[in-house]
Amino acid sequence: MMMFKANMIAVAQKNDTVNDTVNAILALIKQNPSITYEDLTKKTGKSRRTISRIITELKTTGTIIRVGSDKTGHWMINQ
Numbered sequence: 001m002m003m004f005k006a007n008m009i010a011v012a013q014k015n016d017t018v019n020d021t022v023n024a025i026l027a028l029i030k031q032n033p034s035i036t037y038e039d040l041t042k043k044t045g046k047s048r049r050t051i052s053r054i055i056t057e058l059k060t061t062g063t064i065i066r067v068g069s070d071k072t073g074h075w076m077i078n079q
Contacts, residue, residue: 063078
């Protein structure tokens with residue numbers, strides 16, 4: 001039982017970190033809709049792969065939309 005409780009705490013802490021990262025990304029997009037993956041990695045301290053995974057999840061859930069091209073487009077938040 002003790003091991004299960006320790007695992008639950010570890011999962012909860014990991015989820016808090018993920019939620020903090022998602023919230024940070026959304027805040028940065030809100031501040032600068034034209035922000036790049038590179039800027040997001042620098043400002044959050046997360047890897048490009050982590051940023052890419054979170055952006056993909058946000059696009060899949062419809063939370064954000066990319067408007068325009070990858071080079072000259074911008075992000076739009078649906079809320």
